[in-house]
Amino acid sequence: MDRLILQKAASYCAYQERTQDEVKQRLKKWDVWGEEADEIIAELISMNYLSEERFAKTYAGGKFRVKNWGRMKIRQELHRRGLSEYSIQKGMNEIQDEAYISGLKELLGKKKMLLAKTETDPFRLKQKLARFALGKGYESELVWKEIENL
Template sequence: MFYLKTKEQFNKFERAKRRVPAFMDKKLFTFDEIKLKMVNYCVYQDRCHYEVEKKMREFVLIPEAKEEIIMYLIRENYLNEERFTRSYIRGKFYIKHWGRNKIRQHLKQKGITEKLINKCMDEIDENDYENEILKQWEAYRSKLKGLQNYQKDIKTTRYLMSRGFEYDLISSLSGN
């Protein structure tokens, strides 16, 4: 006797036993119900096209219906790439304290164009950006104990670069 470890393995096993196609396990809703669910999904928080398309994979829909829902969301301004990008940049910088490089990389992964990213990067105030680098520099460097100053500087620079801040700006602000 063998045991099924996860719910997913169990579902695959049950489907194979019943000879039911995989799409039958997806939730079945009417077109209007799906459209309403997608409106609610976009109203809850700003979304990009990629996130909406990913969410729609949960439902059984023909490609034309998916396109119609996306066009409806755009037409009614529930889905707006620029608004999403600006909101994302503000949130990741002012709340998560990420640098421009990390924000840019994550937006690219979500399918946002380079042109739109560059246009929306003005959401980050330059003075706030420099102050954030200095604040994180001091906070991280003060945690490092038992190291020589040059080692602390190297580790802190690496840390800030992993947070998405630019090397040139880090080195000029830190005085190294």
Template sequence: MSSWGKYKANESGKNSWSQEEAFEKLTTFCAYQERCPWEIRRKLYEKGIIDEKAEQLITELIAEEFVNEERYARAFARGKFRLKKWGRNRIRMELKMKEFSEELIRKGLSEIDPEEYYDTLLTQTEKKWESTHESDSFKKKYKVTQYLMTRGFEMDLVKEAIESLISDQSQ
């Protein structure tokens, strides 16, 4: 049996939880890894719990320290940068999608060390440059720039990193 236990089917055929069962399941869900209210609302919606009941559960989880948006934003930014090599723009966009305030997004992004960020950008630029097989240097620069932009790195830093790489290779 899954960690979500036994369910009773509601009218729509979806599995649903009682309020007590939901709180118990959500504490496990939140203890496993950092969660934000947006993710919890999604999980509750899947189980047929919406509106005031969902908000009441989220309020309880926040009160019990199972959910902390600042802690989540900081962990999310650190993890996506270090593990997935995402840039600030991509991290910002993902947090906005999860309905985080600008203040919390800024706090999350403050977890990224500027020197480590630029070193990561240079490493990613070099890797992509080496793996891009394009004889036309203009097209190659374009492809590498597009790749780094989709990873969420800022255009000015991407241009700087590519120029740095090209000047190092020509010396």
């Protein structure tokens, strides 16, 4: 195993949390394939540079807090990145229910203020709010419940 490539991969992982797939893609760019790539990934895991569970927690928490994404969108994105169901569940546990609901309320409140300037029909306003929140990845029953409470 090439120590220089391992060092390069370690600094790549140290910069920010990565998935195994992301590291594999980067190794391919550096012309490292197959068994050698697998060895490097195993070494990175054993040295604690690479942890899918840690990635999932960081990703889920960050997307929820910074981008106001809902659980469905976060889960879908973690699946797309090839994480195990166990890691995804660990990541989803980072989002507390109270914070989740208050985040949705805040999101809908801000959007309502923006839309209320141009949209006078209350039915269409609710439709637009729902479409917005669903696009952010929130569950429809929760979205409609919070829209009715607005």
